[in-house]
Amino acid sequence: MSTQVHANLTEEQVREISGDLDEPDWLLETRLEALAALEDLEMPDVIRTPGRDWTNLHELDFESLVDPLNAAEDKDQVGPEEAEVLSWADAVQEHEDLLQDHFGSIVDPQENYLTALSTALFSTGTVIYVPEGVDAEDVTVRTEQNSRSLFNYTLVVTEESSSVTILERQSTGEEAEEQYYSGIVEVAAGENSYVQYGSLQNLSEEAYNFTLKRGVADTYATIDWIEGNLGTQLTKTEVSTELRGDSSETQIVGAFYGHNDQHFDLDAKVWHRAEHTTADLVTRGVTDDVARSVYEGVQDVGSDAWDTSSYQRENTLMLSDESEADASPKLIINNHDTEASHSATVGQIDQEDLFYMTSRGVDPRAARNMLVEGFFVPVLAEIDVDELREDLENLIGTRLRERE
Amino acid sequence: MSSDQDHLKETDTEARFEFKKEENSAVRSGKGLTEEVIRMISEDKDEPDWMLERRLRALEQYHNMPMPSDWPGMPDLSELDVEEIIPYIRPDVDKREGVDDWTELPDEIQDTFDKLGIPEAEKNALSGVGAQYESEVVYQNMQEQWEEKGVIFCNMDEAVREHPELVKEHFMTTCVPPSDNKFAALHGAVWSGGSFVYVPEDVTVEMPVQAYFRMNSEGMGQFEHTLIIAEEGSEVHYIEGCSAPKYGTHNLHSGGVEVFVGEDAHVQYSTVQNWSKNTFNLNTKRAICEENGTMEWVSGSMGSKVTMLYPCTILKGRGSTDTHITIALAGEGQDIDTGAKVYHNAPETSSTIESKSISKDGGRTNYRGLVHIADGAENASTAVECDALMFDNESTSDTMPYMEIEESKVDVAHEATVGKIGDEDIFYLQSRGLDDDDAKKMIVAGFIEPITEELPIEYAVELNRLIELEMEGSLG
Numbered sequence: 024m025s026t027q028v029h030a031n032l033t034e035e036q037v038r039e040i041s042g043d044l045d046e047p048d049w050l051l052e053t054r055l056e057a058l059a060a061l062e063d064l065e066m067p068d069v070i071r072t073p074g075r076d077w078t079n080l081h082e083l084d085f086e087s088l089v090d091p092l093n094a095a096e097d098k099d100q101v102g103p104e105e106a107e108v109l110s111w112a113d114a115v116q117e118h119e120d121l122l123q124d125h126f127g128s129i130v131d132p133q134e135n136y137l138t139a140l141s142t143a144l145f146s147t148g149t150v151i152y153v154p155e156g157v158d159a160e161d162v163t164v165r166t167e168q169n170s171r172s173l174f175n176y177t178l179v180v181t182e183e184s185s186s187v188t189i190l191e192r193q194s195t196g197e198e199a200e201e202q203y204y205s206g207i208v209e210v211a212a213g214e215n216s217y218v219q220y221g222s223l224q225n226l227s228e229e230a231y232n233f234t235l236k237r238g239v240a241d242t243y244a245t246i247d248w249i250e251g252n253l254g255t256q257l258t259k260t261e262v263s264t265e266l267r268g269d270s271s272e273t274q275i276v277g278a279f280y281g282h283n284d285q286h287f288d289l290d291a292k293v294w295h296r297a298e299h300t301t302a303d304l305v306t307r308g309v310t311d312d313v314a315r316s317v318y319e320g321v322q323d324v325g326s327d328a329w330d331t332s333s334y335q336r337e338n339t340l341m342l343s344d345e346s347e348a349d350a351s352p353k354l355i356i357n358n359h360d361t362e363a364s365h366s367a368t369v370g371q372i373d374q375e376d377l378f379y380m381t382s383r384g385v386d387p388r389a390a391r392n393m394l395v396e397g398f399f400v401p402v403l404a405e406i407d408v409d410e411l412r413e414d415l416e417n418l419i420g421t422r423l424r425e426r427e
Numbered sequence: 428m429s430s431d432q433d434h435l436k437e438t439d440t441e442a443r444f445e446f447k448k449e450e451n452s453a454v455r456s457g458k459g460l461t462e463e464v465i466r467m468i469s470e471d472k473d474e475p476d477w478m479l480e481r482r483l484r485a486l487e488q489y490h491n492m493p494m495p496s497d498w499p500g501m502p503d504l505s506e507l508d509v510e511e512i513i514p515y516i517r518p519d520v521d522k523r524e525g526v527d528d529w530t531e532l533p534d535e536i537q538d539t540f541d542k543l544g545i546p547e548a549e550k551n552a553l554s555g556v557g558a559q560y561e562s563e564v565v566y567q568n569m570q571e572q573w574e575e576k577g578v579i580f581c582n583m584d585e586a587v588r589e590h591p592e593l594v595k596e597h598f599m600t601t602c603v604p605p606s607d608n609k610f611a612a613l614h615g616a617v618w619s620g621g622s623f624v625y626v627p628e629d630v631t632v633e634m635p636v637q638a639y640f641r642m643n644s645e646g647m648g649q650f651e652h653t654l655i656i657a658e659e660g661s662e663v664h665y666i667e668g669c670s671a672p673k674y675g676t677h678n679l680h681s682g683g684v685e686v687f688v689g690e691d692a693h694v695q696y697s698t699v700q701n702w703s704k705n706t707f708n709l710n711t712k713r714a715i716c717e718e719n720g721t722m723e724w725v726s727g728s729m730g731s732k733v734t735m736l737y738p739c740t741i742l743k744g745r746g747s748t749d750t751h752i753t754i755a756l757a758g759e760g761q762d763i764d765t766g767a768k769v770y771h772n773a774p775e776t777s778s779t780i781e782s783k784s785i786s787k788d789g790g791r792t793n794y795r796g797l798v799h800i801a802d803g804a805e806n807a808s809t810a811v812e813c814d815a816l817m818f819d820n821e822s823t824s825d826t827m828p829y830m831e832i833e834e835s836k837v838d839v840a841h842e843a844t845v846g847k848i849g850d851e852d853i854f855y856l857q858s859r860g861l862d863d864d865d866a867k868k869m870i871v872a873g874f875i876e877p878i879t880e881e882l883p884i885e886y887a888v889e890l891n892r893l894i895e896l897e898m899e900g901s902l903g
Contacts, residue, residue, distance in 0.1 A: 071497070072797055072829050326820055341835035345802070352841065354826035355500070359817030359847040369832045369839035 032060065032143075032296060036091050040127040040146050044112050047119060050126070057132045064136040067233075067259060070319055070351055076174035077317040077349050078259060078288040080137075083231060088172055088203040091144045095170035097196055100149050101161065106159035106187060111148035111176060121152060122287045125178055129209040129265075130237050132407060137189050137233045137259075141174050141205040148176035151189060153216070155182040161408075164188045167196040168204055168226065179245075181216035188219045190411050194254070204255075210238030212246050214268065221411040226254035228283060234260045238250040242268030242297075251415045252279040252287055253422070263292035266300035266328075276305035276405045280419055281314030281346070282426075291335075292321040295328035295358075304335040307402045309395060309419075310346035311426070319351040322365065328358050335365035340372065340398050342426075343425075349407040392423040444701060446542065447672040453563065456515035458646075460486065465616055468515045471617070472584055477595065485605035485615025492609040498791060502733040502762040507707045512648040512679045514617040515526040515830055516561040521895065524585045525557065526569035536560050543670065545639050552883060553666075555580045555636040559651055561643060562619040573632055578663075579625035580636050583652045586623035597654055602685040603713050611711040613684040614650050619862045621651030621682070626661040626692075634885060635664040635697075640682075642671035642706070645873035648679040655685070657692040657720075664695040666886065668694055673703035677732070683716065686714035688722050690744065695723040697882060699890055702705040702730035704760060710736045718744030718773075725881055727890050727898055728755045728763050737795060739768035742776035742807075749778040754878045754890075756897055757790030757822070766828075768795035771807040780811040783875050787818035787898075793825040794843070816874050818867075866899050 037058050041051040071075040072086060102108030107118075112120060132142035149164050166175060181187055193204060204226055212218045218238065226232055232255040238246040248262045264273035275291045293302040310316050322333040339348040352365040372394050380390035399419060406412040454471050456464050465486055471477040494504065514607035520526070520533060529537055529546050540546060540558050549556045555569030557580065557706040564582035575579070580589065586594050591781055593627035605615035622638045642649045657663055671678060680702055688694050694714065702708050708731035714722040724738040740749040751767040769778040794813045815824040826843045848870055872879075872891060 037474045070829065072799075072831065075831070077831075239511070243810075327543045339832075341832070341837075344835050346835060347802075348830075348832045350830045350832075350841075351828060352826075352843075353499075353828070354815075354824070354843060354845055354846050356815070356817065358820050359822060359824075360820070361817070361845055361847065364843060364844040365826070366840070366842040367828075367830060368841070369830065369837060 031086065032058065032089065037143050040091065040144065044115055044146070046115050049123065049215045050115070052153065053127060053132060054143045057139040060133045060139050061136060064139050067137055068136045070317065076287065076351070080259065088201060088231065089140070089144070090171040093170050094146045094173050096147060096173055097169060098147065099165040099168040102151065102162035102210070103159050105157045106162065107152040108162055109150045111150065114150035118150060118152065121150070121180060122178070125180055125209060125211050127213065129239050130207050130235055132260060136237060137205065138207060141176070141207050145174035145176045147173070151187065153180045153181045153185040153187045155185060157185045159187040162187060164189065164191045166193050168193070168202060169196040169254040170202045170422040171199055173205070175204070177206065177208040179210040179218060179220065181212050181218055183214045184216060185213070186217035188408055189221065190408055191220070191222045192225070193370065194225050195230060198227045198229060200229055201304065202227060204232045205229055206234040208234070210234035210246055212238055212240045212244040214241045215243040215365060217245045219249070219407060221249040221408050223251040223411060223414055224254055224258070228254060228256055228285065230255045232258040232260070236261070237263045237265070238273070239265045239267050240271035240273060243270050244268055245272045247274040248276065248409060250275070250277045252289065253418050256284065257286045259288045261290040262291060263290070264302070265294045266302065267296050269297045270299040272301045274405070275304045277308070277401045278399055278401055278415060279308035279316060279420055281309070281316055282311040282422060283314060284312070288317040290319045293323065293333065295331045295333060297327070298329045300328060301332045302334070305402060305405060306337045307399055309340045309342055309398070310348050311342040311420045313345045315347040316349070318350045320365065321353040321355065322353070322363055324358050324361050324363065329360045331358060333361065333363040337367040339369045340395065341369065342371070342395070395423055396420065435789045442583040444670045445672050447749065448457050448539060448643050450516070451519050451533065451535065452516045453519040454515070454517040456513060458513055459510040460489065460514065460613070460616065462486065464514060467619060468619060471517060474587060475591065478587055481599065482616050485612050488605050489609060489612035491617055492612055494609060497828065502735060502764050504707070504733065507677060508680065509613065509679065511646065513644070513646055514648045514650065515619055516644055517563050518560045518565060520565050525564040525582055526647050527661040528568070530565060532565055536565055539641060539643070540566070540639065543639060543641070547635065549640045552634060553637050554634040557582060557622050557638040559620045559638065559640045561647065562649065564620050565888045569636065576628040576630045578630060578632060579623065581623050583621040583623050583654065584619070586654070590623070590625070593656065594623070594654070597656060597685060597687060599683065601686070602687065602715055603711050604681055607711060610681045610709040611683060614652070614681050614711065617648070618650045618683060619654040621653045624655040624663060624665060626657045626663045628658040629660040631662040632664070637666040637668065640667065642680065644676055645674040646676045646678065651682050653682065653684045655694060656687045657689055657694045659689040660691045661689065662693040664697065666697045668699045670701045670844055671706060673704040673705050677707065678703070678706040680708045680710070682710045684710070684712035686722065688714055688716040688720035690717045691719045693721045695725065695885060697725040698727065698903050699886060699893070700726070700728045700734070701893060704730065704732050706731045708734040708736065712736065712738040714740045714741060716744060716747035716749065718748040720744060721748045723750040724752065724767070725878070726753045726765070728753070728765055729893050731763070732761060734765055737768045740778070741770045741772060742778065745773045746775045747773065748769045748776070751780040752881050753782045754875050754877050755784040756894060757786045757792045758789060758897055759788040761790040763791070764793040764795055766794045769799070771800040771804040771809065771810065774803070774805040774807065775806060776807045778809045781877065782813040783878055784815045784824060785871060785874070786815070786822035786824045789821035790885050791825070793827060795827045797829045797831070797899040798839070798898045799831045800834050800837050800839065804834045805836040807834060808838040809840070811841040814874070815845040816871065817845065818849050868895055871898060
């Protein structure tokens with residue numbers, strides 16, 4: 024075990040967090056087990072090639088980052104009446120059965136060191152419950168972090184033939200020198216239900232971020248993820264779907280823009296575990312200055328996943344000489360009745376395109392910005408929520424215009 | 428399966444590859460890896476001290492290195508017990524450097540290579556031939572015209588004695604040092620046999636030179652070392668073939684290949700690997716390319732129980748080029764984990780990787796590849812294409828590419844597809860009067876055609892036939 028266990032993390036703290044939320048004993052137990060497991064757990068997997076670790080999580084000084092009892096945030100949790108959008112504390116009171124069924128069933132609290140840390144210490148969260156047949160639009164969750172560390176948990180449960188569109192945003196209010204945001208999202212999509220989960224991470228560039236979002240799709244269910252990453256100095260994320268029911272589908276759409284010394288380690292994964300399932304993974308990103316992006320995509324087709332369709336594309340545009348873009352799109356195929364493909368490209372702005380535009384009188388800077396904005400279009404076009412698409416466009420545009 | 432195909436199978440696989448000969452060795456080392464074994468090998472070869480020292484240093488590195496274990500999805504090496512492998516068997520032949528007349532060989536060895544078709548190929552299509560039996564090269568010959576131009580093609584043991592300066596400088600120093608990986612260290616300790624090829628400036632060796640490696644004895648390891656030095660403006664095509672009969676215990680093949688591609692030089696390295704299915708095939712192959720040099724790897728992996736092989740090219744000089752063409756076929760009980768590694772360390776370098784894999788009857792293929800573009804390698808370009816074909820649901824086909832891009836002025840593209848043999852394709856061919864087997868064979872032949880067309884015709888035919896034979900075991 025190479026990760027240190029914090030001398031300043033105690034059972035008492037965990038009991039205090041759980042007690043303040045008035046949690047039942049089984050939840051406290053789960054938290055305490057996660058705390059006890061820290062000692063033996065490893066950091067999340069990162070890609071290693073000869074002589075290189077693509078992301079080094081061991082250098083992080085969690086000791087000084089984690090401050091479990093002083094979490095502070097500003098949060099909005101809004102949704103339409105037909106669906107229930109509850110804070111964690113309310114959900115504990117009103118929906119204990121639901122939590123008992125789903126909490127920790129999709130993301131194992133002890134999957135790795137950071138999930139266990141998050142499970143032991145989370146003090147805030149959102150539970151979204153969509154009853155059978157209900158179409159819930161515009162659920163928005165906004166989190167503004169105002170403390171050194173913040174541990175957040177989200178659970179989405181959709182019953183049969185329901186649908187929900189969720190937009191989640193994370194930003195930083197009071198900035199500190201170094202901050203740590205940790206989030207776990209579990210989505211249980213019932214039969215024939217539809218979940219679109221959009222997320223826009225725009226934390227301070229001093230922050231560290233670990234998020235794991237994972238969904239399980241039942242028969243005929245669809246889970247679509249949209250993942251925008253702009254903030255933090257170091258982000259490690261996984262967005263993943265297990266296609267457990269026949270004819271279930273998923274789409275994972277990602278956009279990122281790293282500049283300065285930002286480091287994004289982004290994983291997109293899908294497990295095909297039933298028949299007639301479809302997955303489409305599309306990620307586009309830009310690296311600038313000395314930023315570095317690391318992308319791992321996994322399409323895993325199990326031996327029972329007959330008639331699978333699985334596609335993956337990743338494109339990175341490098342705006343500066345000193346930035347770095349690493350990518351590893353993986354295929355693991357155990358059923359031959361599969362149509363799968365993946366592709367990845369890395370390149371810079373096409374000089375001919377640039378020349379064409381400048382020859383038409385567009386100044387080089389504006390031409391470049393237009394081309395970068397155009398590069399994101401195929402990803403932005405996949406986003407159904409106007410608000411999320413516009414926010415993302417604006418943030419990208421602003422960042423581009425700040426540039427020389 | 429029709430009866431004429433049975434006949435084909437009988438004569439080809441059994442007679443051509445599977446036959447066994449009585450072991451008739453002059454010297455045979457003990458099992459395992461001890462300093463004593465290493466000293467014995469070196470002494471038996473009457474090697475200079477510097478080579479013995481290199482061997483002992485490599486042995487120490489071998490013992491200090493852990494077995495690779497943390498690779499995602501790596502093949503199972505737990506059945507491989509290096510301590511049980513016999514690293515050195517010198518066949519009982521009169522002349523140590525290898526004869527240049529097949530008839531001078533002991534009958535059983537001559538018969539072996541006759542069956543493999545090597546003397547026949549030599550007459551028709553090759554500039555030179557080396558043939559290794561167990562741990563030593565037993566036959567070595569090259570046409571006189573190339574000797575006159577200063578081309579050297581000899582066995583590696585002889586090169587250590589005859590060309591010590593070249594060997595000292597290039598042998599497991601900058602290209603594949605023993606510290607590279609555990610099996611390179613093992614190789615450095617016990618290597619024996621292999622080829623040394625030296626092509627002087629501006630010489631083009633028009634017909635390929637070939638080396639054939641045959642393991643005959645049970646439980647042995649073959650560790651041949653191939654060193655190719657192509658000077659400025661020269662050109663050479665080297666072909667290696669390998670096979671062994673199948674035994675109940677495991678054999679180990681851990682070869683080392685080092686290629687130095689000079690300025691404007693062009694080297695093609697082709698391999699048709701058909702080790703028996705009890706062989707662990709763990710090789711390290713690497714080329715270093717100077718300015719405007721071209722390296723081409725063509726690899727067909729049909730045999731072995733486990734193969735872990737990632738031929739590597741370091742594009743060191745501006746404008747150098749690499750091409751990888753690999754084809755892997757994994758049947759029952761086989762795990763073929765192969766791919767390519769390319770380091771773009773200079774501007775204007777380009778690489779193309781084309782991989783085709785076929786898995787059937789529970790076999791597993793994996794493309795594992797790394798493309799690294801270093802900071803400053805402006806205008807580097809790379810294109811990677813992997814296609815996989817699966818026959819049945821017991822088989823596995825994985826693709827694990829890694830791309831590390833530190834330079835922005837680049838053009839990087841990776842693509843992969845996986846598909847099954849289409850029922851529609853088969854139906855179409857059947858409606859044209861082909862039976863199911865032939866239809867599948869034809870589809871496979873079409874699938875790998877982009878690769879076979881890169882090979883000299885004799886080898887393309889050989890590869891196609893090998894694949895047909897492999898296919899027959901499973902179909903019908």
